[in-house]
Amino acid sequence: MSLPPARRSVVSAPLQDTLRHDGLQLQVCARCDATQYPPRERCAECLADALAWQTVDGHGTVLAVSALAYSLEPWFSERLPWQVASLRLDAGPVVFAHLAAQASPGDRLHVHTARDASGSWCLVACDGQPDSLPHALTQLEMSS
Amino acid sequence: MSNNYAGVAIAAPVSVGYARNSEHGAPWFVGAALHEMLADSGLPKSAIDGLAIGSFTLAPDSVVTMTQYYGLETRFLESLPYGGASGVLALRRAARAVQAGDAEVVACIGADTNRTEGFRELVANFSGFSVDASWPYGAAGPNLPFSLITARYMAETGATREDFGRICVSQRANARGVPQALFADKPLSMAQYLDARAVAGPLQLFDCVMPCAGAEGFLVMSEERARALGIPYARVLSAEERHNAFAGDDIQLRAGWNAFAPQLWDRAGCGPQDMDLLETYDDYPVIAMLQMEALGFCAAGEAPRFVRETALTVNGGGVPHNTSGGQLSTGQAGAGGGFLGLVEALRQVTGRAVGQQVLRARRAVVGGYGMINYDRGLCAAAVVLEGA
Numbered sequence: 411m412s413l414p415p416a417r418r419s420v421v422s423a424p425l426q427d428t429l430r431h432d433g434l435q436l437q438v439c440a441r442c443d444a445t446q447y448p449p450r451e452r453c454a455e456c457l458a459d460a461l462a463w464q465t466v467d468g469h470g471t472v473l474a475v476s477a478l479a480y481s482l483e484p485w486f487s488e489r490l491p492w493q494v495a496s497l498r499l500d501a502g503p504v505v506f507a508h509l510a511a512q513a514s515p516g517d518r519l520h521v522h523t524a525r526d527a528s529g530s531w532c533l534v535a536c537d538g539q540p541d542s543l544p545h546a547l548t549q550l551e552m553s554s
Numbered sequence: 555m556s557n558n559y560a561g562v563a564i565a566a567p568v569s570v571g572y573a574r575n576s577e578h579g580a581p582w583f584v585g586a587a588l589h590e591m592l593a594d595s596g597l598p599k600s601a602i603d604g605l606a607i608g609s610f611t612l613a614p615d616s617v618v619t620m621t622q623y624y625g626l627e628t629r630f631l632e633s634l635p636y637g638g639a640s641g642v643l644a645l646r647r648a649a650r651a652v653q654a655g656d657a658e659v660v661a662c663i664g665a666d667t668n669r670t671e672g673f674r675e676l677v678a679n680f681s682g683f684s685v686d687a688s689w690p691y692g693a694a695g696p697n698l699p700f701s702l703i704t705a706r707y708m709a710e711t712g713a714t715r716e717d718f719g720r721i722c723v724s725q726r727a728n729a730r731g732v733p734q735a736l737f738a739d740k741p742l743s744m745a746q747y748l749d750a751r752a753v754a755g756p757l758q759l760f761d762c763v764m765p766c767a768g769a770e771g772f773l774v775m776s777e778e779r780a781r782a783l784g785i786p787y788a789r790v791l792s793a794e795e796r797h798n799a800f801a802g803d804d805i806q807l808r809a810g811w812n813a814f815a816p817q818l819w820d821r822a823g824c825g826p827q828d829m830d831l832l833e834t835y836d837d838y839p840v841i842a843m844l845q846m847e848a849l850g851f852c853a854a855g856e857a858p859r860f861v862r863e864t865a866l867t868v869n870g871g872g873v874p875h876n877t878s879g880g881q882l883s884t885g886q887a888g889a890g891g892g893f894l895g896l897v898e899a900l901r902q903v904t905g906r907a908v909g910q911q912v913l914r915a916r917r918a919v920v921g922g923y924g925m926i927n928y929d930r931g932l933c934a935a936a937v938v939l940e941g942a
Contacts (some may be wrong), residue, residue, distance in 0.1 A: 414690060414693070415678065415689055415690050415693055417678075417685060417689075418685065418686050418690075419682050419685055419686050421682070421686075422686055447687065448682070448683040448686045448687035448928060449686055449687075473702070473706065473804050473805050474701075474702040474703075474705045474706045474709075474755075474805060475702075475705065475755070476698060476701040476702050476705065476754050476755035477752075477754070477755060478692040478694050478697070478698065478701075478754045478755075479751070479752035479753055479754060480694065480697065480752075480753045480754065481692050481693045481694055482673075482674045482677065482678070482693045482694070482695060483693035486692050486693050486694075491752075492692045494691045494692050494694075494698060496702050496805065496929060498804050504804065504929055505687070506687060506688060506691045506698065506929070507691070508691060515705075515706070515709060526690065530690065532690050532691070
C-alpha cells in the first residue's frame, strides 16, 4: 500500500513531535518576532538562534490554486486531481497547503497543521466554518 | 566600476549525447563534451587549464575528481549548482579567471545523465525547503510552483493557453533539423498543444520539459588565443546575475532580470532592438514570457500581446526565439539545460547553426533562470553576445 512522502527535515522534528491540536504552529523568532516558513535553523530576518514553535494566526489569503493532474508518487496518483493552494498568511509567510474545498484567488481561508496519511506534518487550508476542518481532514485522508 | 568583459572570447559550442534515458553516468557526458570541444577547437587536452561544471548527477564525483578521471591538470575549478542559470554563471566566472590570468582556457560544461527513477529522486530531495514545504503537497516537483505562477500570470495579464502555445509551437518548428533535439522530428500543432493531457492547473503536457540525458559546453579563453587558433568566437558585451530578487512578491512574476536589465543594456552599449535573436530559459513558457518582458522586448504584462504580434520562428521576420527549439523541444538535460540557450546563441552569432541559421545573426541575448527552492526560481542571469 502506498503512502504520501513521509520525509521531513530534522529542523521540523519539534513540530512533528508535538502535533496534537488544530490551529497553525510555525517558528517565531524570540528576538524579532518574525514568523518563519518553511522551517529554518535560525531567523531569516535577524539571523538569531532564537526560533521557537508557536501557535500563530492561521488566517491567510489565497494567491493561486492548482489542481494537480499528475504526480510522481503513487499515493497521489491514485487520488487525482489533487488540489493545492498557495496562500499569504496574515502572519507573514507564503505557504503551500492541501485544499479540500473549492477556492479562488483572494479567498480568505484558515491554515491548520495536520498529519497526512504517512503520519507526517502538513498544512491544510479550509474555510472558517466550525466543522470544515474535520470534514477536510476526512476528505484528504488526514488527521489532526 | 564597470564590469566589462573586454578581451574574453567564448568558442567551441557543443551539444552532445542527448537521450531520453541513459545507462551512462554523468562522467560519460562530461567526457563527451570535452572530447567534442577539443575536436572543434583543435586544442590538445593539455591546453585546458580551467574546468567549470554544472551537474545534478555527478555525485559521488565532483569537478575536481573529473581532473583525474580525464587526465587534466588545471589551475582553476568551479562547481555550478545553479541549474538553469549555470551556463551564464559559468561564463561569468570563467571570463574573470581568464581576465585575471588565473587560467588560459576554461572548459565550461553542463552535463547530466537521466535514469527512469532519477528525476523523481532529484526533485524529491531538491532542497530543505522543498522536502518540507513543496514535495509533500502532491509530489509534483516544479509543476506545482509553475502551475501557480502560470495561473496568476494568466489572471493578471489575460494570457490564454493559446498564447503559451505560440511559444511551444514556434520552438518546435525551430527544432527542425537540430540533431540533439529529441523532438526535432515531431512537429507540434496548436491543436495538439491545446488538446494535450492536463498536468497541473493550467499546465498541459507540452508546457513541460522532458527530463533527459545530455551535455552542453563551450570554451572561454582570451580573444588573442581564439584568433591565434583561427576558430570562430563571440565576445561578451555584458553579463549579469541576481539571486533571490523581489523576495517579498507573493508569486514570482518578475525576477533578477528586472533588477539588472537597465545595467545589462547600458553596459552592452545596445538594446533589445539590436538583437538578432533571443534565447530565453524555457522550463515553462510563462518563464520565457517573463524574460521577454524583463529584458525589454515588451512591457511588463505585454508578453501575450507580443507573442501574438511577433513571429518567433528562425527567419519569420520577427524576433527569432529559442532557435534550436529550446528545452521544450530538446529535452532538459539537468544542468545542461542551463547551458542550452547560451551554446545555441554562440552557434548562431558565429554562423554555425546546426539546424536553421538566423540570417546575418550577429548579436544575441540569453536568459538564465534556476533553482526552484520552494515557490520560485532563485537564480536569474543574462548575457549579451556578439559574434567576432
